[in-house]
Amino acid sequence: MHGVPDDLDLSGIEGYGIGQIAIFGAGSLSLVLWAPTKEARVRGDQGLIRIEGGWQLLRSDGAVFGEENAMLSDLRATLLDQSIVGWQRESAVAMRLVLENGAVLRIIENDTRYEFVTIEVTGISGPGIYL
Numbered sequence: 001m002h003g004v005p006d007d008l009d010l011s012g013i014e015g016y017g018i019g020q021i022a023i024f025g026a027g028s029l030s031l032v033l034w035a036p037t038k039e040a041r042v043r044g045d046q047g048l049i050r051i052e053g054g055w056q057l058l059r060s061d062g063a064v065f066g067e068e069n070a071m072l073s074d075l076r077a078t079l080l081d082q083s084i085v086g087w088q089r090e091s092a093v094a095m096r097l098v099l100e101n102g103a104v105l106r107i108i109e110n111d112t113r114y115e116f117v118t119i120e121v122t123g124i125s126g127p128g129i130y131l
Contacts, residue, residue: 002112003092004131010087010095013121016047017083018099021075028052029075033121036083045122049097053109053116060102078103 015036022030033047057065057078065078079099086098093109095117109116109131120128 002115002131003109004089004095006089008089008095008129008131010097010119010129013047013049013084013097013119014086015083016121017081018079019081021072021079023072023075027055029055031079033084043122047119047121050118051107051116052114052118053107053111055108056106058104058106060104062104065103079105 016033019034020032029051031049035041035045082099088096097105
């Protein structure tokens with residue numbers, strides 16, 4: 001599936017914290033998610049978001065803070081140890097993850113031939129979300 005479907009439901013990732021980040025190649029971004037509760041962490045619940053499309057990191061005032069060429073140190077300071085507190089389907093080709101510090105990670109489909117984001121979270125039914 002490509003694009004962001006109208007009925008996308010990412011409520012299951014709310015509360016998960018970003019524990020690790022990695023940049024691969026020319027801007028692919030991976031986020032390792034930690035479960036929101038001790039019980040879930042003991043069960044082994046965790047998550048992974050892999051962004052292969054475009055992305056932007058927005059400050060709480062909406063200004064672009066970082067894009068695909070952002071410095072890893074800037075990403076670390078903004079993303080690490082932040083919980084996902086919300087999400088929004090922005091359009092058929094973009095969505096947003098809202099972090100507890102007010103920053104927003106905007107994920108953008110930039111090539112319809114390929115999946116642009118993968119979201120896999122244990123403890124949530126289904127094999128994962130591949131867009």
